[in-house]
Amino acid sequence: MITKLSHTTIFVNDQDKAFDFYVNKLGFKVHTDAKMENGFRWLTVTAPEAPDFEIVLFPATHEVNGFDEETRNAFKVLLDKGAMGGGVFNTPDCKATYEELKAKGVAFKSEPKEQFYGIEAVVTDGCGNWFSMTQHKEM
Secondary structure (H helix, E strand, C coil), X not given: CCCCCCEEEEEECCHHHHHHHHHHHXXXXXXXXXXXXXXXXXXXXXXXXXXXXXXXXXXXXXXXXCCXXXXXXXXXXXXXXXXXXXXXEEXXXXXXXXXXXXXXXXXXXXXXXXECCEEEXXXXXXXXXXXXXXXXXXX
């Protein structure tokens, strides 16, 4: 029986840049930063309020990912174009979080906007991924 999701993978084009974004800008915590075989770096981060859910910051072009070279190159092209989505981050105050992150130099695809489900801004991680940053309406 499956009981929960413990990890998810986000492909990135630069692990150091991803580290800076998730840890230094968003305030995530490093769970694991380990050198593995073939020069592979296993890098996972967690959100402060969700320490048991790890995000794997996976280098899209590293051969250890099991994809052939053509597929790895396709990932790189998509990441370089900003075509990869990453998910939804929740925040209790979207407008304040937007201002805080913007002051830290975080890039946004959109400013906070009222939506039927709450307030949403779209942030980019600088590594080809974008995320909705959402303050849900109270029901």
